[in-house]
Amino acid sequence: STIAASAMLLQFVVGLASLFYLPFIFSIVLLVIFLSATGLTLGIRKRIAHLLIAIFEWGSDVSESEEQVSESVGETREETAEEQPAPIRKRHSSSDLRIIKREHSELIDSKLLGQDVLKKKSTVSVLVDDSLDFISAGIESIIEDNVTSRFSAEQLPSWNLLSRTKYTFMHISPKLTILWILGFYFRYLILVPIRVCLFCVGMASMVFITSAVGYVPNKAVKKWLNRRAMLTSMRIFSRSFSSIVNFHDRHNRATQGGICVANHTSPMDVMILSCDNCYAMVGQKQGGILGFIQKSLSKAEHHIWFERSEAKDRMAVSNRMREHVEDPTKLPIIIFPEGTCINNTSVMMFKKGSFEISETIYPVAMKYDSRLGDAFWNSSKQSYGEYMWMMMTSWAITADVWYLPPMTRMEGEDSIAFARRVKKAIAKAGGLVDLEWDGALKREKVSNKLIALQQKLYFERLSTRTSMCSEITDDSIDILKNMSEDDRNQLFKCLDEADDDNAVIRKVSEFIPEVAALVTEAVKAEE
Amino acid sequence: MGASTSSLPAGELDRISIESGLSKQSVLTLYKRFLQLSTHRERDSGQYFLTKEDFLNIEELRLNPLGVRIIDAFFADAEVGEREKVYFYDFVKVLSHFRPINKNKPHLWNTREAKLRFAFTMYDLNKSETITKDEFKNILQMMIGANVSDEQVNSIADRTMREADKDNDGYITFQEFCHAMEKTDIEQKMSFHFLA
Numbered sequence: 001s002t003i004a005a006s007a008m009l010l011q012f013v014v015g016l017a018s019l020f021y022l023p024f025i026f027s028i029v030l031l032v033i034f035l036s037a038t039g040l041t042l043g044i045r046k047r048i049a050h051l052l053i054a055i056f057e058w059g060s061d062v063s064e065s066e067e068q069v070s071e072s073v074g075e076t077r078e079e080t081a082e083e084q085p086a087p088i089r090k091r092h093s094s095s096d097l098r099i100i101k102r103e104h105s106e107l108i109d110s111k112l113l114g115q116d117v118l119k120k121k122s123t124v125s126v127l128v129d130d131s132l133d134f135i136s137a138g139i140e141s142i143i144e145d146n147v148t149s150r151f152s153a154e155q156l157p158s159w160n161l162l163s164r165t166k167y168t169f170m171h172i173s174p175k176l177t178i179l180w181i182l183g184f185y186f187r188y189l190i191l192v193p194i195r196v197c198l199f200c201v202g203m204a205s206m207v208f209i210t211s212a213v214g215y216v217p218n219k220a221v222k223k224w225l226n227r228r229a230m231l232t233s234m235r236i237f238s239r240s241f242s243s244i245v246n247f248h249d250r251h252n253r254a255t256q257g258g259i260c261v262a263n264h265t266s267p268m269d270v271m272i273l274s275c276d277n278c279y280a281m282v283g284q285k286q287g288g289i290l291g292f293i294q295k296s297l298s299k300a301e302h303h304i305w306f307e308r309s310e311a312k313d314r315m316a317v318s319n320r321m322r323e324h325v326e327d328p329t330k331l332p333i334i335i336f337p338e339g340t341c342i343n344n345t346s347v348m349m350f351k352k353g354s355f356e357i358s359e360t361i362y363p364v365a366m367k368y369d370s371r372l373g374d375a376f377w378n379s380s381k382q383s384y385g386e387y388m389w390m391m392m393t394s395w396a397i398t399a400d401v402w403y404l405p406p407m408t409r410m411e412g413e414d415s416i417a418f419a420r421r422v423k424k425a426i427a428k429a430g431g432l433v434d435l436e437w438d439g440a441l442k443r444e445k446v447s448n449k450l451i452a453l454q455q456k457l458y459f460e461r462l463s464t465r466t467s468m469c470s471e472i473t474d475d476s477i478d479i480l481k482n483m484s485e486d487d488r489n490q491l492f493k494c495l496d497e498a499d500d501d502n503a504v505i506r507k508v509s510e511f512i513p514e515v516a517a518l519v520t521e522a523v524k525a526e527e
Numbered sequence: 528m529g530a531s532t533s534s535l536p537a538g539e540l541d542r543i544s545i546e547s548g549l550s551k552q553s554v555l556t557l558y559k560r561f562l563q564l565s566t567h568r569e570r571d572s573g574q575y576f577l578t579k580e581d582f583l584n585i586e587e588l589r590l591n592p593l594g595v596r597i598i599d600a601f602f603a604d605a606e607v608g609e610r611e612k613v614y615f616y617d618f619v620k621v622l623s624h625f626r627p628i629n630k631n632k633p634h635l636w637n638t639r640e641a642k643l644r645f646a647f648t649m650y651d652l653n654k655s656e657t658i659t660k661d662e663f664k665n666i667l668q669m670m671i672g673a674n675v676s677d678e679q680v681n682s683i684a685d686r687t688m689r690e691a692d693k694d695n696d697g698y699i700t701f702q703e704f705c706h707a708m709e710k711t712d713i714e715q716k717m718s719f720h721f722l723a
Binding site: 129131132135137139141142144 | 713
């Protein structure tokens, strides 16, 4: 009977639709063009988004209560041995493990960095204890590790009525199925045609208007026209994907050239950022349609397109970018230093190349809300075309953009440290996790150096915590800790990797009289 | 969309859930993870499996000094070791050792003894059911690397054997191992709360 009802409803809707369909679509397209050109907004997308989210939550509550009913009939609930604090009322779905509490790995990390307080124990018990912790941390990483999970799409707490985010084990009630069917028709029959029209209009306007603007002789007018054209086209594009973007701290926007740096989640990052400010784009010269678009854009403004051969020459690339950046009449460049799309739960290592071009960087943090549509592009799983289609058939793309105040390289700071500092700021602003992992790691292996470093850290921990080394080294390490930072740095400069224990002790005692005293004492004790 | 669309058949799910004592949600979570890690598939049965390389793809596991040992533990079972493929059942069997102990519902796979046995196989390289001084030195060296001289490693290993080896026969048997670990809170160390 539910199927019959749904069929009747459908027939009614189709009848209505065919009458009003085309005029409806065209009027919406015209409205959008008007809004984009003037930069106004009616707030319709936001209201629809709120409505949708309310529907999703109702839907998941419905199915959760139905699931509980069926479960309590079938199984007895398991009580775990320890009391867990009552979680917020989310479904106990299997997909909730997006970021598990990595207790054992955190314990190892705190041990290695000397942050835990441990009484002096016998070497043996420490070693065995630690080996168990290493084992548990290893098993934990088999269940979830920081790198692999960053590259698969984020998990959602409640189903958003898109079959692409369906869980493998979820109770689908009839109510939810009807909702899904309605949603499906709404998306494919109403949203998609509007969006496709808008996309074509946006593309046409961008290409033709910028080509036309290229013929304007007056530079100032040209710049102003280009700005209007690009902003309008980008806004039309962003509406064609129903993107809802919130811009924060707009006073920090880059206006006079310079480099903007942002974290990367999807190919639409540029489009979203361009809705608010005009940027010069950087990329490789492509052939075909993309190449045609690139050429048209370049007629109205300076963009940086590299030949494939040029792109390999890092010096040439940075020189060209530097030239552009130092010219105040040119638009700011937008660069994504991660080098690849990350799933927007964290920020991976920034490549230092972009940070060598200029002393000042304008960081921008972007965070997508995946409740209405996941913008993350997993380039190893989806082709570009598939991805675009997915975006067009989602509910909406929600994003927050924070403009951070410009950051300047500090005295004596090298590019890597500068990059790390900027990355930290971006991660903090966007509420993303700051990871040291290299984005290229998802394709390559880790070097032995990191393994050696891990071993070295562990050794250092043991030597300060156990009775493994002689008394002298223990106390001198205490003294070292109490030294001022400057003194310590100076001391380390004197020491050499190749020095053996005696040489180290000698050098340290020369530097610090207290240690010399200890040495003479110990020598006397041995005699 | 590859692996994410395949799901565990319901019969399998029930069987594994009952045998391992894990809840269905946990089994499914592990299955998702298993699919994420697996890069091979059996041609005739369509079953996914893990090889040693798949484990080594996990960077954090490679960084872990005992990483290789942990991987070996998955291949410790004679059958699994021979075919060099870890099926989902084998995967779950090993991981279920780390389920927290539920006093009301004791289960064979995650008793204190089972956990200790798992730790024991970490040390016992040649599966002789005993830990020799050399095997202990082996683990020690994996954790510390080349930072410590051979004599020091030796002396630590000596100290350990002296403490643990009650009958002084040069080997640590499983009973002696359990006895030495009496004071350690194994339940807390080798359990994951999220594996219910």
